[in-house]
Amino acid sequence: MRDVIRDLPGSKIREVANAGLGREDVLAFWFGESDEGTSHAVSEVAIASIRRGETFYSHNLGLIELRESIAGYVSGLHRPVTVDRVAVTSSGVNALMVAMQALVGAGDEVVAVVPVWPNLTAQPQILGARVRPVSLVPREGRWELDLQRLIEAITPATRVLLVNSPNNPTGWTLSAEEQRALLEHCRKTGTWIVADEVYERLYYVDGARAAPSFLDLCEDEDRVVVVHSFSKAFLMTGWRLGNLVVPRGMLDALGKLLEFNTSCAPVFVQRAGIEAIARAAQDVPPLVGRLRHCRDTVLDALQRLPRVQCAVPSGGMYAFFRVEGEGDSLAFAKRLVAEHGLGLAPGAAFGTQSEGWLRWCFASRDPGRLCAGVMRLEKALRL
Numbered sequence: 096m097r098d099v100i101r102d103l104p105g106s107k108i109r110e111v112a113n114a115g116l117g118r119e120d121v122l123a124f125w126f127g128e129s130d131e132g133t134s135h136a137v138s139e140v141a142i143a144s145i146r147r148g149e150t151f152y153s154h155n156l157g158l159i160e161l162r163e164s165i166a167g168y169v170s171g172l173h174r175p176v177t178v179d180r181v182a183v184t185s186s187g188v189n190a191l192m193v194a195m196q197a198l199v200g201a202g203d204e205v206v207a208v209v210p211v212w213p214n215l216t217a218q219p220q221i222l223g224a225r226v227r228p229v230s231l232v233p234r235e236g237r238w239e240l241d242l243q244r245l246i247e248a249i250t251p252a253t254r255v256l257l258v259n260s261p262n263n264p265t266g267w268t269l270s271a272e273e274q275r276a277l278l279e280h281c282r283k284t285g286t287w288i289v290a291d292e293v294y295e296r297l298y299y300v301d302g303a304r305a306a307p308s309f310l311d312l313c314e315d316e317d318r319v320v321v322v323h324s325f326s327k328a329f330l331m332t333g334w335r336l337g338n339l340v341v342p343r344g345m346l347d348a349l350g351k352l353l354e355f356n357t358s359c360a361p362v363f364v365q366r367a368g369i370e371a372i373a374r375a376a377q378d379v380p381p382l383v384g385r386l387r388h389c390r391d392t393v394l395d396a397l398q399r400l401p402r403v404q405c406a407v408p409s410g411g412m413y414a415f416f417r418v419e420g421e422g423d424s425l426a427f428a429k430r431l432v433a434e435h436g437l438g439l440a441p442g443a444a445f446g447t448q449s450e451g452w453l454r455w456c457f458a459s460r461d462p463g464r465l466c467a468g469v470m471r472l473e474k475a476l477r478l
């Protein structure tokens with residue numbers, strides 16, 4: 096086996112979750128998904144598709160009907176995108192991997208904004224690329240970008256800038272001005288931008304339907320690849336459906352590359368995706384309202400606790416906080432599970448920069464469950 100595969104780090108979130116395995120009393124907020132299931136209307140469409148016998152291989156790039164609805168949906172949120180820039184993938188993580196396979200090879204340099212969901216930085220490493228992390232800077236619990244430092248890190252030797260905004264785990268979100276500055280700089284250095292925007296709809300700024308996106312700014316032929324997922328805003332984590340928006344000239348090759356990965360997304364899942372998009376205008380705003388309430392519930396309570404430092408995130412579905420005196424996040428998270436029945440993700444899972452922090456996924460149908468969790472944390476901190 097290649098060294099890089101043999102040496103892949105195990106998931107620290109799983110390590111904490113395993114410590115609570117088989118215990119029904121644990122209140123778990125460690126994984127990045129809501130406890131709310133997919134809407135029945137969406138599920139019914141998939142069931143009907145299977146009953147009709149849509150159980151065969153399909154187009155590499157996805158059903159044209161789904162690609163058209165994605166193009167329409169994205170164009171409604173951002174600048175117009177034509178269907179010849181859209182590829183359907185089997186999840187957001189598959190979209191990211193395919194984008195990486197298309198763009199980076201052994202020895203290439205990838206500049207990545209961290210802390211970040213670890214899959215993003217592992218993928219280029221699996222392909223033999225070198226990842227240069229540029230860290231956000233925590234200031235009084237809020238993570239901020241040092242734009243100048245990031246721009247200086249991107250040189251003509253940088254093949255890809257990898258950035259996830261709204262960010263998992265910190266909730267940090269790029270502003271339109273920062274995106275413009277990065278796009279202009281990357282045009283000069285010839286660097287591709289891979290923008291993971293899977294949380295774009297989970298954005299809590301009044302009046303905004305989505306977080307600022309590179310798709311608000313870039314031209315059709317810019318070297319920008321935007322990654323989307325059906326997992327978060329449509330509550331479809333288990334369906335494994337995502338998509339890419341790419342420059343027009345990239346699409347044919349991407350179709351060939353998808354053939355060697357998954358060949359195609361399942362047709363009945365794609366049918367469900369069409370329905371999810373059709374229902375987006377009625378389903379997504381209430382979901383965002385519920386998540387906003389969850390966010391406020393957890394953050395209000397966390398900010399009252401002794402020794403806790405955190406800021407209210409403008410996007411995503413995570414509270415990211417640090418507890419004074421708790422420097423080893425993995426050990427602390429394991430202790431919270433073992434002694435207090437509280438399941439959180441350790442900051443160390445997202446890079447060395449966020450050691451000492453904890454991530455709390457606040458996406459829950461039941462704000463009471465969140466309050467019960469905070470009470471357990473309070474008890475742990477007062478001991």
Ligand SMILES: Cc1ncc(COP(=O)(O)O)c(C=O)c1O
Pocket residue numbers: 127186187188189212259262263291293323324325326332335336337
């Ligand atoms: C930042 C980020 N990107 C991509 C994904 C991938 O989502 P999925 O593979 O479920 O579409 C996740 C999932 O948690 C994520 O947090």
